[in-house]
Amino acid sequence: MRWSQTLIPTIKEVPSDAEVPSHQLMLRAGLIRQLMAGAYTYLPLGYRALRKAEAIVRQEMERAGAIEIHMPALQPIELFERTGRREAFGNVLINFDLKRGDRRVHLALGPTHEEVVTDLVSKVVTTYKQLPFTLYQIQTKFRNEERPRFGVLRTSEFLMKDAYSFSTSVEQLNDAYDAMYAAYCRIFARCGLEYLPVEAESGPIGGDASHEFMVPAGNGEDTIVRCPKCSYAANMERADTGRQLPAIGQPADCAELTKVDTPNATSIEQVSRMLNCEPSQLVKTLIYSADGKPTAVLVRGDHEANEGKVRRALGAASLELADEDTIREVTGAPVGFAGPVGIKCPIIADHDVPQIVNAVTGANAADAHYTGVNVGRDYQLDTTFDLRDADNGDPCPRCDGTLEHVHGIEVGHVFKLGTKYSKSLDAVYIDEKEDRHPIIMGCYGIGVNRIIASLCETRYDDNGIVWPLSIAPYELLIIPLNIEDEEVMSVANRCYDELTAAGVDVLLDDRKARPGFKFKDADLIGIPLRLVIGGKGLQEGQVELKWRWADGPDKVPVDSAVSEVLSQLDAQRKAEAEKVPQ
RNA sequence: CGGGACGUGGCGCAGUCUGGUAGCGCGCUUGACUGGGGGUCAAGAGGUCGCAGGUUCAAGUCCUGUCGUCCCGACCA
Numbered sequence: 001m002r003w004s005q006t007l008i009p010t011i012k013e014v015p016s017d018a019e020v021p022s023h024q025l026m027l028r029a030g031l032i033r034q035l036m037a038g039a040y041t042y043l044p045l046g047y048r049a050l051r052k053a054e055a056i057v058r059q060e061m062e063r064a065g066a067i068e069i070h071m072p073a074l075q076p077i078e079l080f081e082r083t084g085r086r087e088a089f090g091n092v093l094i095n096f097d098l099k100r101g102d103r104r105v106h107l108a109l110g111p112t113h114e115e116v117v118t119d120l121v122s123k124v125v126t127t128y129k130q131l132p133f134t135l136y137q138i139q140t141k142f143r144n145e146e147r148p149r150f151g152v153l154r155t156s157e158f159l160m161k162d163a164y165s166f167s168t169s170v171e172q173l174n175d176a177y178d179a180m181y182a183a184y185c186r187i188f189a190r191c192g193l194e195y196l197p198v199e200a201e202s203g204p205i206g207g208d209a210s211h212e213f214m215v216p217a218g219n220g221e222d223t224i225v226r227c228p229k230c231s232y233a234a235n236m237e238r239a240d241t242g243r244q245l246p247a248i249g250q251p252a253d254c255a256e257l258t259k260v261d262t263p264n265a266t267s268i269e270q271v272s273r274m275l276n277c278e279p280s281q282l283v284k285t286l287i288y289s290a291d292g293k294p295t296a297v298l299v300r301g302d303h304e305a306n307e308g309k310v311r312r313a314l315g316a317a318s319l320e321l322a323d324e325d326t327i328r329e330v331t332g333a334p335v336g337f338a339g340p341v342g343i344k345c346p347i348i349a350d351h352d353v354p355q356i357v358n359a360v361t362g363a364n365a366a367d368a369h370y371t372g373v374n375v376g377r378d379y380q381l382d383t384t385f386d387l388r389d390a391d392n393g394d395p396c397p398r399c400d401g402t403l404e405h406v407h408g409i410e411v412g413h414v415f416k417l418g419t420k421y422s423k424s425l426d427a428v429y430i431d432e433k434e435d436r437h438p439i440i441m442g443c444y445g446i447g448v449n450r451i452i453a454s455l456c457e458t459r460y461d462d463n464g465i466v467w468p469l470s471i472a473p474y475e476l477l478i479i480p481l482n483i484e485d486e487e488v489m490s491v492a493n494r495c496y497d498e499l500t501a502a503g504v505d506v507l508l509d510d511r512k513a514r515p516g517f518k519f520k521d522a523d524l525i526g527i528p529l530r531l532v533i534g535g536k537g538l539q540e541g542q543v544e545l546k547w548r549w550a551d552g553p554d555k556v557p558v559d560s561a562v563s564e565v566l567s568q569l570d571a572q573r574k575a576e577a578e579k580v581p582q
Numbered sequence: 583c584g585g586g587a588c589g590u591g592g593c594g595c596a597g598u599c600u601g602g603u604a605g606c607g608c609g610c611u612u613g614a615c616u617g618g619g620g621g622u623c624a625a626g627a628g629g630u631c632g633c634a635g636g637u638u639c640a641a642g643u644c645c646u647g648u649c650g651u652c653c654c655g656a657c658c659a
Contacts, residue, residue: 013594017652088659146657516619
């Protein structure tokens with residue numbers, strides 16, 4: 001492609017709306033333009049990169065034995081009502097009424113396709129002989145994000161590869177899951193991403209039923225807990241703290257239980273300042289409503305309660321912080337003064353809570369706290385749970401290492417679904433004995449746009465994007481320094497023609513512009529290999545070849561320019577391929 | 583949904599407090615010079631200051647409302 005024949009609107013100054021690097025670079029390099037919050041047009045360069053990522057995803061899906069289909073984005077709302085996800089999605093599900101003749105139809109724009117694919121399979125599969133298989137598609141998904149942000153990282157419309165496996169046994173499900181897991185590793189490695197598979201919320205099946213693929217990045221929305229010493233990595237939602245179960249016993253040297261005035265001090269910070277103690281000396285008492293029943297959850301003052309863990313510990317289907325009236329009812333005090341001593345509801349506590357000797361807690365009375373609170377004497381616990389977020393510095397649950405937090409962008413998610421959808425949508429098969437069973441499912445998603453955004457978020461320097469060869473919109477950029485110099489242009493055109501014919505993705509900067517201007521644009525759009533053809537060089541019979549990440553150019557004889565480009569591209573492709581797991 | 587910020591040529595911004603001829607840089611057009619890391623000079627084009635209403639002799643500027651965008655938080659199968 002000739003630069004003058006395509007549309008690459010680069011921008012010198014950083015658009016004021018863009019904050020994160022990927023957003024700034026994608027706008028500046030002319031990859032995308034915004035239509036509205038959460039909706040972007042992919043311009044030629046951005047779309048080429050996106051399609052390259054898509055091609056890699058497709059190749060690896062096929063290699064893993066998945067079969068491609070294409071399902072409608074328009075879906076009847078009724079399917080979501082049958083699985084209960086209309087309510088679960090809530091406002092995120094984009095849905096609307098349409099008039100068709102004298103009747104109305106209620107439709108949704110697919111936020112994902114579990115319902116549609118399960119409905120399809122329920123109508124097509126009858127016997128175990130047809131199973132197992134895995135279907136996939138690459139398609140635009142729609143979600144009414146409450147708050148789209150970070151440019152293209154979180155949008156209300158995005159390209160997703162979604163795959164669904166259908167099996168008759170847990171063993172078959174595990175095989176499909178493992179195949180997808182391996183394919184994902186290959187995909188992200190081929191795309192040149194640094195990725196981290198982390199354990200994620202696994203739902204009803206438990207165990208290792210779910211992994212997220214994260215790209216470590218400072219601006220990632222997710223917090224990952226990982227151990228630098230072993231391979232343990234988990235989403236904050238489910239990361240274990242590695243705390244040993246402590247014995248619950250009344251400590252030896254207890255202070256007296258004392259009620260102290262703490263006017264208007266409702267936060268951990270205010271109380272610790274007023275009473276001149278560390279937040280770790282406090283017990284944070286949170287009143288939750290678990291399936292409608294109030295429960296007090298105790299964690300140490302400097303810890304954060306983890307709602308997923310609380311929900312699992314209580315075996316509750318729904319969990320939310322209790323409203324003000326409930327809090328007054330069980331504590332007899334306004335919000336901010338709850339404590340375990342004399343509270344009128346069940347208590348569960350994190351492992352670290354009974355370890356606090358002479359703790360400070362709310363006194364269940366307005367403007368008052370207790371000091372000298374001790375388990376066994378002032379309140380009772382039978383057992384403790386892991387109820388809090390794993391913290392920086394916590395012990396690793398798998399080895400003697402120390403956990404640390406990193407932020408990440410979720411680019412993929414693999415999940416063992418079980419029979420949730422097949423049961424509600426009646427997707428069953430008959431076995432050898434003519435018994436009917438719900439099909440066992442798995443689902444596997446990749447955010448294709450996020451592959452591009454994560455690359456831009458992690459691979460750049462002061463001058464612009466640094467694409468890997470595998471995803472770069474073009475592999476080679478030819479820059480003739482002076483397009484009015486006939487010899488320069490004839491060499492440039494010859495290289496362009498020969499390399500294009502050889503199957504290389506070549507962009508030729510045929511714009512009438514000064515060299516410095518072209519170099520700046522070249523670095524900004526980040527094409528991996530750059531071939532510079534200038535009048536001075538040609539007088540010495542030489543052209544220049546430079547990788548985007550290299551310090552300086554290599555001089556190459558004009559006559560061997562084409563072969564040198566081909567062999568260097570080949571070597572780079574091999575180098576990138578070596579990082580891909582088998 | 584709670585909190586905050588911002589809407590002025592294509593982009594980045596000043597002007598708003600204290601009402602009185604709409605400005606700067608980049609980009610764009612034309613010409614000349616220049617020609618290896620976002621050039622120089624000259625001459626131009628381009629904006630009903632997000633929108634609506636109000637106050638005023640007079641509104642980019644003050645008031646009310648509204649729409650939009652971004653950031654923090656909540657939410658996120």
